[in-house]
Amino acid sequence: MKSVRIRLLGILALLAMLGSMGCGGGGVAGEAAVPGPGGTASLLAWDPPTTYIDSTPMDPFLDLDHYEFYIREDVNFTDTDLHMAEVNAVDNLALVSQFNLNHLLPFVPPGTRSYLSIRAVGVDGSKSPFSQPIAWDHS
Numbered sequence: 001m002k003s004v005r006i007r008l009l010g011i012l013a014l015l016a017m018l019g020s021m022g023c024g025g026g027g028v029a030g031e032a033a034v035p036g037p038g039g040t041a042s043l044l045a046w047d048p049p050t051t052y053i054d055s056t057p058m059d060p061f062l063d064l065d066h067y068e069f070y071i072r073e074d075v076n077f078t079d080t081d082l083h084m085a086e087v088n089a090v091d092n093l094a095l096v097s098q099f100n101l102n103h104l105l106p107f108v109p110p111g112t113r114s115y116l117s118i119r120a121v122g123v124d125g126s127k128s129p130f131s132q133p134i135a136w137d138h139s
Contacts, residue, residue: 042101042138048089049120064089068119068127069099073109075133077117084108089120105138112139 048060058064068083084107087096101116108114114136120128 042136043098044101044116045098046118048095048097060095061090063122065121065123065125067096067099068121069104070117070119070130071104071108071114071136072117072133073111073114075115077115077130077133083119101136101138108136108138113137 048064050058050060052058066089067087069085069087070077070081071084072081084104085099087099089096115133116136117130117133119130
């Protein structure tokens with residue numbers, strides 16, 4: 001169980017996918033702009049991880065519990081930050097791979113730009129590092 005915790009803390013597959021996520025044309029590693037709520041829903045999409053940092057295969061259906069969504073006015077996410085939303089990793093026997101950001105609008109800080117980061121949480125409670133923060137323009 002301890003090796004699962006150590007490996008879950010290093011899930012890089014999720015983090016790599018989050019660096020290039022977005023709506024429509026996707027984004028660029030490092031910082032991706034997520035479209036705001038004007039018109040269509042702002043969907044954040046990713047590929048759930050299938051390997052640990054050491055390339056050991058993982059079964060996301062068994063090893064992942066949920067994802068945590070964090071919002072800040074800057075990119076300095078810390079372990080003391082509280083998550084704004086939580087989404088099950090598996091829902092109706094399918095891996096969850098997208099989230100409607102409009103659900104977070106009532107909870108975002110004032111302003112037109114926030115930064116979003118996600119963490120994967122294992123069934124044992126261990127958390128991955130924060131994903132690369134992405135800019136989210138909202139109004």
